[in-house]
Amino acid sequence: MKQALTDALSERGYETLTPVQTAVTDPELGNSDLLVSAQTGSGKTVGFGLALGPTLLEDDESFGPAGKPLALVIAPTRELAMQVMRELTWLYGKANAVVTSCVGGMDMRDERRALGRGAHVVVATPGRLRDHIMRGSIDLSGLRAVVLDEADEMLDLGFREDLEFILEASPKSRRTLLFSATVSGSIAKLAKTYQNDAVRVSTIGERQQHSDIEYHLMSVANRDDEKAIINVLRYYESPGALVFCNTRATVNRLTTRLSNRGFSVVSLSGELSQNERTHALQAMRDGRARVCVATDVAARGIDLPNLDLVIHADLPSNSETLLHRSGRTGRAGRKGVSILIANPKALRKAARLLSTAKLTAEQGPAPSAEAVSAQDEARMLADEAWHTPVAEKESEGVAKLLELHSPEQIAAAYLRLYRSRQTAPEELGEPQPFDPRDAKAAFGPSVWFSVAGGQNAGVEVRRFLPKLCKVGGITKDDIGAIRVQHGETLVEIRKGSVDGFLKSVGPKMEFDRESPITQIDAPSAAQRGPKPKFKPKASTAPVDWNDDPAPRRKKPKAPTTKDKGKPKFKKRARPEDSRPEGVVTPLKKKGGKNLAPAVGKANSKKNKARRAASKNPSN
Template identity: 50%
Template structure:
């Protein structure tokens, strides 16, 4: 530990917390060349950033290893979200045991925050909007600030807080220290640093591999219609002490959370529609093990730090590599191992492969765990748990003797195993055979059929395991009502019984736009007569040339 530049009080706090050595970013910010300078730091999530900037600003807070009487704040820490701000305040509280730390975040009682500020504080931690509101109302005096810290500055700029940040920094003394912590350094961060920092020392502890070394990445292909079942099987396969599931919108969080609770999972939800009080209760349930699964949006999950979190599932794909890494970085922290799983709908595989390549993340590709694989895992875990040595008291031994007097050891063991299995949600049986395999033999009801075509084929990654659910959803039919499916190079052809063809076509038209396509650009239309054999050329069986299928960009959803 670089104890030379760390005050004794903080060294004692670190030792009491179990720190045997500083993390790389903590060592860098306390090195001789960093003392007293503005810092521009890029570090991975989970690398100990909060403690790092807590140590870095010690020189601005302490005099002769002592804090002055609380008054106008000496340090300002700005974070993008309520959860992250509260987490930062919690970390600084144990690092600076005698400091008075005030939090100012949206969703909390502003009058209580104003009273806390009025009583004086050494450090103020908050979100940009709420901090600016207190400044403009005269409740927060920034004239004595000696150090300003912007945590996850790139996220704050992405979220549109630039004006708030500049308004806050403009209220602080020009001679203050400014510490910018950012996972990435886009042009907007560089411009902000140039405007508000002087001779800043650039520090980077982000590895060249970019993904966390303690995180195992897995990509699992799945039919779009079976994503929720895939989530259930992943949770059952890994049986993580704590898991977080990322969705894109609050509606999807609500739907998935309800489905998991119905299936018997102890789950909580975090999204923009939940009050701060509800979020606090949800996080506490995860910390005290009353809940094991958290379903969340990206914004709601920022700042979550759960030591037992070992599984992250990207239920809906992140919009880019940075979001992927930030989500995944909720696990694999402080030297612990974690697993991040991406659920990849079949038509999105190419896009995900490109994103992983760009992020220099090596992911292991595979399928959703089957019910058989889950039952095998359950057996391993149950045997391990039952064969582990245990200490029993006299009451336990007496009860065991009474049971053995009435039942055989095999009967007791079987009853115990059954009880253990009954407490576990049942795994899902996913589609294990491609639709085309089921169409090889003649099926009753398909003597008189109408052929339809769809404008995606092998070159657009069309896969029978997602084609069939798509047809059922668009045409309001069941799997049994779709006949043979032929996937060509540029289009897919399939059968619908003539008795259902009219209803199928009407349902498809109702779910399409003026161009006859759905929101993903997929067009379904009837063919004239039976198709010619496919030869893999453009346009399939004599139809018009089809454009390459591309998923349409949708507006960024509310979080």
């Protein structure tokens, strides 16, 4: 390892390297291409920075004057690209490297000028880098290495064409390092096409996945989810916490509630501009904000210091998303906590996610108000201020307090002041075990009816329900389950409302003229309706289309053919005047009055005179 890189690591406090960093810096690898699979938060950025050192510096200890880029690092998102640039800047700082970025959302003219001044390493997003290549802003002829960071994410985001374009434009003699959390078929195909005899490096499976992260599954009562999040934040009092939501609307609502409760909070979602996102992340890094509420897409790839707590306000859709979210903490050897908040109905899904991800979580209720207060007291008693000697400038004030008040009064006053500065915890309800039969029991006794016509008649519940309420003289609260079968629709009606329902539909028992209604016994389990033809994929995530939307592309217009037939409006030829000379035949108006035929413009002087003459024939 180059001395400049060793010194940079020492100043940063690195005593040992992580497994992935050790693997990619193995001297036996030389300058071979690498296909690396490692979990999130394993120190990959510093790892490929160290691996590139011998390739870029060769026999030198520092870089020479900046010119054509020697290395390209391609990342899927702006935030990750900026994070990589910061990491490489301090890592290569003592080697006098110039590291610049080319990412979407930034001024392209500034980037072009920076490239013109020269750079040793360029960190970029695929789309923006392709634009610079096509405009001739960057010269890749001097490239020695290309790094694809989180290649699986880039393929998932649809950057395959951009990556292939960039790799085709790069020198064939380059060294290619491909980093991916998983090596799927598409990743293997990309590696086979653009890498030369790549060496496979994998650190996943050498130890338990996310062993530095402590998982908790906390059950809460219905509608207590946000209260539980407040108590969790108060219980741990982490210097940095990341709260994940599935939609932008949830991010906005939760951010507002936490801000109103006194938390220093920022948000990350697709509706924010690049400047707003940068300011939010900088506030977390500076310590001005301690909580960040974000969607999955907006938080992809970010690395925040002192991030010890991750809270899943909404459960992730699959185990991969769970691992990606949790990987924001417990990075580079630090310890972290990942907490899943689940109401009774969602507990089974949460347990399934943990099982699929091969994770073990401690299960229990969310911290109560009493538990938060007890934790506050423990933190207060463990404060280092109790062990700090009384300063000379403080002795006079201390003496006055002891003279005026007893020690008990001083301690009580301090305790009240300490608690007043903390956000009050929430009172939580007792979570009840979820039983699907509870919904049936809550609805009460019921009677089932069959309405002729179902899927074969195009019945849709959203249209069927209001019509049923109108025909039966009931409300939607009186209706339980609605099961649309192939040839009939089964409806559950509360027993207390059946008499009014029968009276409203009348003795003919008709939903409409072609749909009679029949009272039946409770349907069997086999009548719950057909299963969907296509089972959704397990990896399919709920998408917030406002976050990181796909670029709009104009659809090609269908070829149009001009209508060669008669025009829609055809000007009629004026018939020849067969009237005797000097005879004017008046025209009939809709009102019944005769008007002289208009010649030329309707409001010309001649036509006005003709109309006036027709009104006064005596003149």
